[in-house]
Amino acid sequence: MEPFKVHILGCGSALPTLKHYASSQVVEVRKKLFMIDCGEGTQMQLRRSRIRFTKINHIFISHLHGDHCLGLIGMLSTFGMLGRTAPMHIFATEELGPILKSSLAAFCSGLDYEICFHPIDTAKSTVIYEDRSLTVTTIPLNHRMPCCGFLFKEKPTMPHIRRDIIDLYGIPVSQIDNIKNGHDWTTEDGDVIPNSKLTTPADPVRSYAYCSDTRYIPGLHKLISGASTLYHESTYANDNQRMAIKYKHSTAEEAARTALAAGVKQLVLGHYSSRYEDETILLNEARAVFENTILSDEMAVIDV
Known part of the structure; x- marks a missing residue:
C-alpha cells in the first residue's frame, strides 16, 4: 500500500512550553504532503523532521487563533528565500485573506511564487480539495471563533x-x-x-480526521464515521471540565467518546494544556473509554 502517514510537528495548546510546540502537522498521502495548521516554530520542526519543504503545496488552517497560524508568514518567507517557484495554496476562513495580504506586503515582498488563497466556510461540511486519489472535507467544530477540522480520505482504488x-x-x-x-x-x-x-481485492480506503480545537460535539461522530485514525484535541483531563466548557475545548474522555461513537480504528490525543507536565492522565482517561488511544508527540510519525 502507498504511504499514508501523519507527521506531528507540534501538539501543544496556546501557551508554548519547553516540551511542546504549537499545533502543526504534515499529512503524507501517496507521496503528496499537506500541512495542517502552522503555529510558531513550525518551520524549525520541518527542519528537524527532514520533510522536504518543496513538496508542501497545500496548507489548511483550522482557525485564526495564534497557536494555529502565527508561524505561517515566517514559513512563507523562508520558502521564498529557498527559491520556491511552485504556487502555494492556503485554505482558511475568509478573515485570513486581508491579514495574509498585508503581512505578505510588509514582510515578504518580491516572492517568486504565487500564494493562492482559498476561503472556506467552517460552518459546512464541504469538499475543499480533490485530486485523483484524495478528497479533503471540512468538519465543522464548536470553538470560540469559526473553526473546522479536516477529513483526508482516499478514493477507492482498483482491484x-x-x-x-x-x-x-x-x-x-x-x-x-x-x-x-x-x-x-x-x-x-x-x-x-x-x-x-x-x-x-483493492486496498481498503483509509481516512484521517483532524479535530482541533472544539468543545465536545455529540453529533460529530457522524461526519467522521469509520475513519482510520482520528486526531482529537484533549486539552484537559476531567479535573478541568469547567475550563473545557469555558474555553470551548474537550477533555480526553470526551475525545474518546467521539472516537467510540464514530467507530474509528485509532484515536490520537493532542493540543495539551501546559498545566500537564505528564499527559499520562489524559491517556488513561481516554483509554478507559476507547482502548486504542495513543498520545501524539513532536516528531512522531503515525501510520493511518
Whole structure:
C-alpha cells in the first residue's frame, strides 16, 4: 500500500512550553504532503523532521487563533528565500485573506511564487480539495471563533491483478483494465475465468480526521464515521471540565467518546494544556473509554 502517514510537528495548546510546540502537522498521502495548521516554530520542526519543504503545496488552517497560524508568514518567507517557484495554496476562513495580504506586503515582498488563497466556510461540511486519489472535507467544530477540522480520505482504488493467473492464461495486456473493472476472461476454448480468480481485492480506503480545537460535539461522530485514525484535541483531563466548557475545548474522555461513537480504528490525543507536565492522565482517561488511544508527540510519525 502507498504511504499514508501523519507527521506531528507540534501538539501543544496556546501557551508554548519547553516540551511542546504549537499545533502543526504534515499529512503524507501517496507521496503528496499537506500541512495542517502552522503555529510558531513550525518551520524549525520541518527542519528537524527532514520533510522536504518543496513538496508542501497545500496548507489548511483550522482557525485564526495564534497557536494555529502565527508561524505561517515566517514559513512563507523562508520558502521564498529557498527559491520556491511552485504556487502555494492556503485554505482558511475568509478573515485570513486581508491579514495574509498585508503581512505578505510588509514582510515578504518580491516572492517568486504565487500564494493562492482559498476561503472556506467552517460552518459546512464541504469538499475543499480533490485530486485523483484524495478528497479533503471540512468538519465543522464548536470553538470560540469559526473553526473546522479536516477529513483526508482516499478514493477507492482498483482491484489488484494476479499476474500469475494472467500469465497462466496468456491474457493480453490490453485486457488488464477491463479485468480491473470487473470483467471475466473467456479463453479460446470458451472457458470463463471469473474475475474473482483474476484479481485480489483493492486496498481498503483509509481516512484521517483532524479535530482541533472544539468543545465536545455529540453529533460529530457522524461526519467522521469509520475513519482510520482520528486526531482529537484533549486539552484537559476531567479535573478541568469547567475550563473545557469555558474555553470551548474537550477533555480526553470526551475525545474518546467521539472516537467510540464514530467507530474509528485509532484515536490520537493532542493540543495539551501546559498545566500537564505528564499527559499520562489524559491517556488513561481516554483509554478507559476507547482502548486504542495513543498520545501524539513532536516528531512522531503515525501510520493511518
